[in-house]
Amino acid sequence: NAGVMQNPRHLVRRRGQEARLRCSPMKGHSHVYWYRQLPEEGLKFMVYLQKENIIDESGMPKERFSAEFPKEGPSILRIQQVVRGDSAAYFCASSPLGTGKGQETQYFGPGTRLLVL
Amino acid sequence: DAKTTQPNSMESNEEEPVHLPCNHSTISGTDYIHWYRQLPSQGPEYVIHGLTSNVNNRMASLAIAEDRKSSTLILHRATLRDAAVYYCILRPFSSNTGKLIFGQGTTLQVKP
Numbered sequence: 001n002a003g004v005m006q007n008p009r010h011l012v013r014r015r016g017q018e019a020r021l022r023c024s025p026m027k028g029h030s031h032v033y034w035y036r037q038l039p040e041e042g043l044k045f046m047v048y049l050q051k052e053n054i055i056d057e058s059g060m061p062k063e064r065f066s067a068e069f070p071k072e073g074p075s076i077l078r079i080q081q082v083v084r085g086d087s088a089a090y091f092c093a094s095s096p097l098g099t100g101k102g103q104e105t106q107y108f109g110p111g112t113r114l115l116v117l
Numbered sequence: 118d119a120k121t122t123q124p125n126s127m128e129s130n131e132e133e134p135v136h137l138p139c140n141h142s143t144i145s146g147t148d149y150i151h152w153y154r155q156l157p158s159q160g161p162e163y164v165i166h167g168l169t170s171n172v173n174n175r176m177a178s179l180a181i182a183e184d185r186k187s188s189t190l191i192l193h194r195a196t197l198r199d200a201a202v203y204y205c206i207l208r209p210f211s212s213n214t215g216k217l218i219f220g221q222g223t224t225l226q227v228k229p
Contacts, residue, residue, distance in 0.1 A: 004160075033216060043161065043204075045216040056216060091160045095215060103149055104208070104215060108160035 002027065004094050004109035012115045019079040019086070021112045025094030032075040033093040033106060034067060043091065049075060082116045089113050121205045126224045129195045137190040137223050139205030144185050147210035152179065152190050153217070154201040161204070161219075164190065200227045 005024040013019050025032050034046040036059075048056040049069035060067070064082075069075040079086055093106040122140040129135040141150070151166040165172055165179045167188070172179040178191040192199055204222040 031215065035217075035219075042221055043155075043217075043219040045218065048216055059216070093160075093217075097215075103166060105151075105163045105166070106215070106217060108162060111160050 004092055004107050006090075006092050006109035006112050008112060009110060010113045010115070012117065013082050014117050015083055016081050019082050019114055019116075021077040021079075021090050021092075021114070023075040023077070023092030023094075023109060025075070025092075026096075026107055029094035029096050029107070031095045031097070032069050033095075034075075034077050035091045035093065037089040037091065037111075039088065046077075079114075082114075084116045087114055087116045121207060121220055123203070123205055123220060123223045125221065126226065128226045128228060129192075129199075131197060131227055131229050132194050135192040135195045135199070135225065135227075137192075137203050137205075137225065138187065139189070140187045141205070141207055142186045144207060145209065146185075148207040149210065150179065150181060150185075150188050151206045151208050151217075152177070153204045153206065153219075155204070155222075156198075156201045164203070166208075195225075195227045197227050197229060200225055 007022050030051050032049045035043045037043045045059040047060050047067045052071050064080045066078045089111045091108050091111045093108045095104050095106045097104045149166050149168050152164040153161045154164050155161045165177050167179045180189045202222040202224050204219050
């Protein structure tokens with residue numbers, strides 16, 4: 001059973017370009033979470049999605065960032081007009097159960113390292 | 118959300134036991150205690166979780182104080198591969214979101 005997959009693993013963008021980060025959850029998992037880890041900082045929650053629905057986006061920056069998890073295909077985190085401050089590691093996690101389950105375990109992918117020049 | 122407090126860093130010698138403490142004095146009765154770790158340049162990985170009773174799995178043991186205001190993650194024989202940042206996280210039994218709230222964690226250094 002393949003784990004959570006993220007691609008690309010490394011992404012270099014120039015200021016003003018768009019970045020698209022992809023996440024394929026574990027088989028059978030319909031809940032996806034995105035986290036960001038800025039250099040020398042801790043992991044911060046960004047957004048929680050179920051298939052075709054955004055459940056919690058309380059950690060998403062108000063502008064330029066969006067996320068989707070379509071019925072078919074991977075979850076996408078999209079960053080428009082990137083700035084140097086967006087340089088970070090972006091991790092995706094998936095789980096089978098979702099909210100309301102204190103025992104739920106999240107399975108993380110290897111991350112995408114975004115570098116904005 | 119209830120908060121956790123962990124030491125910033127700890128050191129251990131290889132093949133010796135390691136006890137990683139976590140204080141959570143404001144824990145509620147339905148909060149589960151979870152531990153994750155993040156190895157260098159990798160995503161976090163689940164280690165163990167518990168509610169009231171001590172727990173064991175192939176990776177570690179979790180000892181929970183009787184009043185639940187603190188817990189200890191126990192690595193029985195540390196290896197070099199256990200060098201990582203260890204996060205103690207509280208998860209409510211029922212909440213509106215499944216998000217994990219990571220603190221600064223404890224950076225464990227294992228010496229050969």
